[in-house]
Amino acid sequence: MDDKTLTRDFGVADLHEVGVYRGRGGYAAVAKALKMAPPDVLCEVQKASLRGRGGAGFPAGVKWGFVPQNLPGPRYLCVNADEGEPGTFKDRYIMLHNPHLLLEGIVIAAYAVGIHEAYIYIRGEYEAVAQRLETAIAGAEGKNLLGKNILGSGFDLDVFVHRGAGAYICGEETALLESIEGKRGHPRLKPPFPAVVGLFNAPTVINNVETLSNVPAIIQNGADWFLKQGLPKDGGTRIFGVSGKVKKPGIYELPLGTRLRALIEEHAGGLKEGCVLKAVIPGGLSAPILTAEEIDLPMDFDSLAGAGSMLGSAAVIVIDRETPMLEVLRITSKFYAHESCGQCTPCRIGTAWIHKIVTRIAEGRGEPDDIDTIISLASNIKGKTECPLGDAAALPILSICRKFRGELERSLK
Amino acid sequence: MSRAYSETLLRKIDELVARYPKKEAALIPVLRLVQDEAGCLAPDEEEFVARALGLKKMRVREVITFYTMLTRRPLGKYHIQVCTNLSCSLLGSGPLLDYLREKLAIGVGETSPDGKFTLTTVECLGACDRAPCMMVNTDYHGNLDAAGIDRILAGLD
Secondary structure: OOOOOOOOOOOOOOOOHHHHHHHHOOHHHHHHHHOOOOHHHHHHHHHHOOOOOOOOEEHHHHHHHOOOOOOOOEEEEEEEEEEOOOOHHHHHHHHHHHHHHHHHHHHHHHHOOOOEEEEEEEEEOHHHHHHHHHHHHHHHHHOOOOOHHHHHHHOEEEEEEOOOOOHHHOOOOHHHHHHHOOOOOOOOOOOOOOOOOHHHOOOEEEEHHHHHOOOHHHHOHHHHHOOOOOOOOEEEEEEEEEEEEEOOOEEEEEOOOOOOHHHHHHHHEEOOOOEEEEEOOOOOOOOOOEEEOOOOEEHHHHHHHOOOOOOOEEEEEEOOOOOOHHHHHHHHHHHHHHHHOOOOOHHHHHHHHHHHHHHHOOOOOOOOOOHHHHHHHHHOOOOOOOOHHHHHHHHHHHHHHHOOHHHHOOOOO | OOOOOOHHHHHHHHHHHHHOHHHHHHHHHHHHHHHHHOOEEEEEEHHHHHHHHOOOOHHEEEEEEOOOOOOOOOOEEEEEEEEOOHHHHHHOHHHHHHHHHHHHHHOOOOEEOOEEEEEEEEEEOOOOHOOOOEOOOEEEEOOOOOHHHHHHHHHHO
């Protein structure tokens, strides 16, 4: 299919080498952007309605526009490559197969905002991917596509790979900043927002890998073209990652608004032999669960929000009827209890308490009011924490308890 | 008694520090380099890193204890980390973890008496398309079953 932008060339041998990438037309968007005025680049991305692919779906162009242009001192770009949302593996594919696409997006974003230093914050477990990025950066520097006076434009940009050390919370943008600064990944209270007070207290743009990787095509083909690839308020394609009980787990780049049913039944090959669909997590573990009856939804930010869930990182986890929902609840509560940074009491205590209760139920010692207690605890995390991890824990737990209450109550006896 | 660190390590630390406007920003990458060389981040390593970056020792320790990949105790030669998050569990990581426990004769969080293996669980590794998966040191292994685990273990000296 030729409507793919990010994954179209994934099959090309040695695409990660700068010469091969350029042979496919790579870095033409950088050359084009560097001949435009930075505000025009910004304007094109704003018109394209490129929404953040990390999870929150905030429009990237609007974020870039928040950076004050009149303050003295440096500004920074931080690339969020901390891909830790359970079920998500799309950014690993982009960085491994097409690292120069990301680098191209980084150059254009930095040029539009007037940034000369970018850090790619990559999760520590992705060591092979980090090395791939470092090789790509060196290759681009060798061809004057990064570094000083890029392509003779007078624009300078240095890009560094910064390895994390294992902490889901560092995917939260302000925790990511703290982590680059060499601290515990404790999210900051907002405002001030990173666009004004970010890395080293300087104005900072933070974008996800997939978000930035969409920028070259927007500059090359224009915002109108990009919008036609998706929906009016939601431009472009999305890389959906499908995992769980399907025949063909993997990444599928499809227009935003593709039906969840088509994604599971056609693209991912349907459920494994002998499995019957029970539930789907549509946007990474933080997204509230959908029942088998809800899969006719279009996969875009607004449709899923309207159904009480979220598109998040577009990681689709498919659950079959043989899987007890108590086990799904146990894994979910274990994850958030483990990953809560400990800064806010409702999240630190609440997630651990819920996990304790669920573990007790799983050991056959459930009590009649356990589900109500879990719902009460989760409700007291929701909206009461500094960062979105609290909601990310509470909402899927609440959705499992409410949609599968009957089944969960049967495990109490 | 503090140990001697290699010239390569010292040079790499300088390179890392030069990337940031503040020295302490290099802390996490530096800790990972030092851990790779020393095996773990014991008090000697804390002191070395604190001095190299001009930080208090407690400032270094509070970072070490926050991140799962930083360890204060030595690990086995091969650190096996099995993902037990949802996508991997749906495809059988639970029984595979039991298989490893039995085969290595150690529990989760333990190191074999010969110092060869440490077995732990880990949260999502970002390789759910190849579930169930695990890491052996920095290498990813996916689409695992018992026979696959046997092959991987047989290849480790």
